[in-house]
Amino acid sequence: xDFETIYKTFxxxxxxxxxxxxxxxxxxxxxxxxxxxxxxKQLPNFRNEASVGTWVYxxxxxxxxxxxxKNKRIKIVELPVQFKEELLVSIEPQIQLLYRxxxxxxxxxxxxxxxxxxxxxxxxxxxxxxxxxSNVRVRIHRIKERLTKKFKENEN
Amino acid sequence: MKTDLxxxxxxxxxxxxxxxxxxxxxxxxxxxxxxxxxxxFLNSVLxxxxxxxxxxxxSYNPQLIITKIGIVLGICxxxxxxxxxxxxxxxxxxxxxxxxxxxxxxxxIEIKSIENHIQTKVMNVYFILLTVGTSLxxxxxxxxxxxxxxxxxxxxxxxxxxFNWFVLRPRIVxxxxxxxxxxxxxxKTLEKQWGSSDIY
Numbered sequence: 001x002d003f004e005t006i007y008k009t010f011x012x013x014x015x016x017x018x019x020x021x022x023x024x025x026x027x028x029x030x031x032x033x034x035x036x037x038x039x040x041k042q043l044p045n046f047r048n049e050a051s052v053g054t055w056v057y058x059x060x061x062x063x064x065x066x067x068x069x070k071n072k073r074i075k076i077v078e079l080p081v082q083f084k085e086e087l088l089v090s091i092e093p094q095i096q097l098l099y100r101x102x103x104x105x106x107x108x109x110x111x112x113x114x115x116x117x118x119x120x121x122x123x124x125x126x127x128x129x130x131x132x133x134s135n136v137r138v139r140i141h142r143i144k145e146r147l148t149k150k151f152k153e154n155e156n
Numbered sequence: 157m158k159t160d161l162x163x164x165x166x167x168x169x170x171x172x173x174x175x176x177x178x179x180x181x182x183x184x185x186x187x188x189x190x191x192x193x194x195x196x197f198l199n200s201v202l203x204x205x206x207x208x209x210x211x212x213x214x215s216y217n218p219q220l221i222i223t224k225i226g227i228v229l230g231i232c233x234x235x236x237x238x239x240x241x242x243x244x245x246x247x248x249x250x251x252x253x254x255x256x257x258x259x260x261x262x263x264x265i266e267i268k269s270i271e272n273h274i275q276t277k278v279m280n281v282y283f284i285l286l287t288v289g290t291s292l293x294x295x296x297x298x299x300x301x302x303x304x305x306x307x308x309x310x311x312x313x314x315x316x317x318x319f320n321w322f323v324l325r326p327r328i329v330x331x332x333x334x335x336x337x338x339x340x341x342x343x344k345t346l347e348k349q350w351g352s353s354d355i356y
Contacts, residue, residue, distance in 0.1 A: 004177055011175035019170065029173060033183055040184050062260045068342045098166045108349040111257065117167040130256030131350065147163065 001052055003040050010053070011036070013118050014060045020114035021064040023103030031067065035060040050127065057120065058128050061111045101150045105143065112136060113143045202238065206231055218296055226293030233285035240278040244270055258350045261343050268340050275332045283325065287317050 001009075014035050019028035038059045046055060102110055108129065115125045122140070126133040209227050218224055247267045255263055294313065298306045 007177060007180055008175050012172045015172050016167065016170055020167075033180060036180050037184055037187055040180075058256065061257050062255070065257060065260060065346070066264075068346065069339055092166075092169065095166050095169050098163065099170065106349050107346055108257070114167075117164050119164070128256060129350075130258030144163065 003043055006039060006043075006052060006056065007036055010056045014056065017057070017060050017111075017114045017118065018064060019099055020102045020117075021107070021110050022067065023099050027067075031063050032060070035063045038063065051124070053120070054124050054127060057115060057118075057124075061115075061128055064111065065107065097151065097154060098147070101147050105146070109139065109143050112139050113147070116140050116143075202234060205234060216297075220296045222292045223296040226289045226291070226295075229285050229289030229292065233282045233289060236285065237274075237278060237282050240274055244274075258347070261347045261350075265340055265343050265347075268336050268343070272333060272336045272340075275336070276329055279325070279329070283321065287321075 011032065015028055015032040018031040018035070019025065022028055022031065035056070039056060042059070046052075050058075102113055105113065111129060112125060115128065116122075120128075122136050123133050125140075126136045129136070131139075209230050213224065213227050218227075244267060247263060247270070290313070291310075294309065298309055301309070
């Protein structure tokens with residue numbers, strides 16, 4: 001798979017993953033771009049030991065984790081003002097809530113639930129985060145419970 | 157009540173900026189250019205310093221062995237830093253693409269610990285080698301001068317070295333060590349999430 005195909009296939013997924021992690025549109029865009037720069041750098045060394053998806057998500061999640069070091073860094077690309085305004089009116093409150101609730105979880109749980117919501121197999125999630133499959137399964141169950149509870153609390 | 161399906165549906169409804177290949181290719185081009193410039197700059201500074209030291213050796217043909225030792229110590233100090241820093245290259249290379257999240261955090265801690273070591277111990281050795289090297293090197297060329305000039309030249313040199321060693325170095329080292337220590341602490345805290353089976 002060439003770089004452009006990988007980029008077009010995974011851009012949306014990686015962006016959502018980053019947005020779930022930081023709940024900041026501009027930062028998520030920077031992180032997604034950073035992920036694809038790493039993908040481009042490492043593509044010649046990719047030997048199909050894992051699926052392209054697992055490989056890309058691994059880079060994306062590690063980029064997310066590295067944010068603790070880069071919080072003070074200047075953003076790569078600012079969103080055009082017009083686009084930002086459009087977003088504020090078009091996003092449903094429920095979607096905003098979901099992304100906010102996820103970003104309030106501990107870092108590892110943000111990654112796990114984002115991958116789960118992207119329909120990644122639990123065995124692949126386990127490989128990406130470095131936990132056992134059973135541990136991932138239990139965590140997903142608990143995170144979903146937690147999110148459901150938060151939605152309920154918000155309704156009341 | 158939100159069901160699993162609802163969560164996935166909501167997740168996928170999020171507006172996403174369009175995948176613009178020209179933007180990412182532009183960023184890659186910029187990354188290549190700045191990375192290349194940085195590499196060329198660092199290597200040029202290193203090579204020019206070594207060349208100047210060798211040119212001095214050849215042009216001025218030092219007679220005393222201590223002058224030669226001084227030049228060799230100067231070159232050694234540069235190589236010492238380069239060799240110590242190069243330990244990081246394999247760690248940087250494997251940093252984000254081959255490792256799972258938990259191994260990635262362990263690798264980050266290792267990188268930061270080496271960076272800490274470079275900032276403190278390696279830079280101290282570099283500074284000592286350079287100071288001793290320069291002092292030895294200067295001896296032959298100040299020998300023919302009057303005591304007044306010798307005292308003045310060595311005085312200015314040692315004041316400058318003293319300022320660097322006692323004022324600048326501790327500040328830089330302390331600032332950098334604090335930053336790295338804070339970062340290691342944050343990673344270790346983050347790493348604990350992998351160990352706990354009970355998440356809430």
